[in-house]
Amino acid sequence: MIQKAEFQIIFRLLQDKAKANSNYRQLAAEAGTSIGSVCNTMQSLTEKGYIVEDGGKRLLRKRSSLLNLWARAYAEGIKERYLLGRFTFLTPQVRERWRDIRLPENVSWGGEPATALMDDYLQPERWDVYTTDNANSLIATGRMIPKADGEIYVSRKFWEEAGTPPIVVYADLLAMDNDRCREAAERIREMV
Numbered sequence: 001m002i003q004k005a006e007f008q009i010i011f012r013l014l015q016d017k018a019k020a021n022s023n024y025r026q027l028a029a030e031a032g033t034s035i036g037s038v039c040n041t042m043q044s045l046t047e048k049g050y051i052v053e054d055g056g057k058r059l060l061r062k063r064s065s066l067l068n069l070w071a072r073a074y075a076e077g078i079k080e081r082y083l084l085g086r087f088t089f090l091t092p093q094v095r096e097r098w099r100d101i102r103l104p105e106n107v108s109w110g111g112e113p114a115t116a117l118m119d120d121y122l123q124p125e126r127w128d129v130y131t132t133d134n135a136n137s138l139i140a141t142g143r144m145i146p147k148a149d150g151e152i153y154v155s156r157k158f159w160e161e162a163g164t165p166p167i168v169v170y171a172d173l174l175a176m177d178n179d180r181c182r183e184a185a186e187r188i189r190e191m192v
Contacts (some may be wrong), residue, residue: 006041
């Protein structure tokens with residue numbers, strides 16, 4: 001099973017395969033891990049054939065297989081480690097008009113709502129939201145309130161870019177473990 005530090009490193013490699021050739025100090029800083037974690041992860045990936053040496057350069061191979069491994073690890077426990085809390089929409093009408101909600105600058109939709117915004121293929125039943133702040137920043141929208149069993153799952157972002165990367169949306173959908181989300185995930189995978 002992939003550990004959290006390894007997960008972070010693999011995420012960077014999947015986002016940009018050129019990172020396989022980055023120096024370990026730079027990769028550790030970007031992933032928010034130690035140099036030792038990068039060293040161990042790269043060694044493990046090399047042993048498994050995901051990283052190969054070619055003319056003095058490290059190259060990422062079997063990306064599709066590594067993506068599946070990463071997404072499975074995300075769905076099977078790592079995603080829970082990033083969960084900050086759960087919310088619900090203020091009213092059923094707000095839920096119906098969720099697209100009109102202005103999220104704070106550091107917040108982005110993930111999973112089903114991100115998919116719906118990309119190609120309108122999926123009507124959300126669960127709302128994943130990512131933030132760099134605490135979960136209570138959603139209260140500022142005036143449209144959501146904390147609720148222990150709410151349909152909005154607020155998680156900490158583990159990337160720096162604005163928005164939610166397609167690779168995370170893909171993993172969110174696979175974590176749902178239902179046919180409609182798996183079908184949507186295959187559509188998103190083409191963007192990953």
